[in-house]
Amino acid sequence: MSRSGHDRRGRFTVSPQRDDATLVLHVAGDLDVLTAPTLGTHLDVALSSAIPTSVVIVDLTDVEFLSSVGISVLVETHRLTACTDLSLRVVAEGPVTSRPLRLMRLDEVIDLYPTVEAARQGRDD
Numbered sequence: 001m002s003r004s005g006h007d008r009r010g011r012f013t014v015s016p017q018r019d020d021a022t023l024v025l026h027v028a029g030d031l032d033v034l035t036a037p038t039l040g041t042h043l044d045v046a047l048s049s050a051i052p053t054s055v056v057i058v059d060l061t062d063v064e065f066l067s068s069v070g071i072s073v074l075v076e077t078h079r080l081t082a083c084t085d086l087s088l089r090v091v092a093e094g095p096v097t098s099r100p101l102r103l104m105r106l107d108e109v110i111d112l113y114p115t116v117e118a119a120r121q122g123r124d125d
Contacts, residue, residue, distance in 0.1 A: 011064075014042045021054040024116060028062035031070030039070070043077045047086070056081075057119045059091040066097050071104070078110050087111070089119040 012029035023046050027039060046056050058074065074090060081088045092098040093114045101107055113119035
């Protein structure tokens with residue numbers, strides 16, 4: 001148990017869901033130095049997959065902590081997709097996810113959306 005009394009084991013998950021040419025990666029738990037490589041692996045697989053994908057949505061709705069390492073994974077993936085036909089879209093709403101991304105002005109570089117549905121449609125609600 002951590003000092004705050006919360007059991008931190010097994011709290012991080014990445015759940016992929018494919019719908020036609022859209023891949024949604026639902027991320028839950030703490031996205032930090034220990035867990036960011038797992039998200040990175042899922043994103044690497046999406047980028048190199050033989051299955052045609054035109055949109056990758058990273059849903060951070062259930063992320064409880066977002067570290068600079070987690071943010072770096074998103075920035076690196078954006079860099080890798082910037083000159084391709086693949087659209088990276090990040091669902092981030094609230095103080096834990098969208099606030100740090102906006103403070104770092106990454107919302108000017110990475111497409112941020114408040115909901116998965118808005119990300120699917122490519123528009124802000």
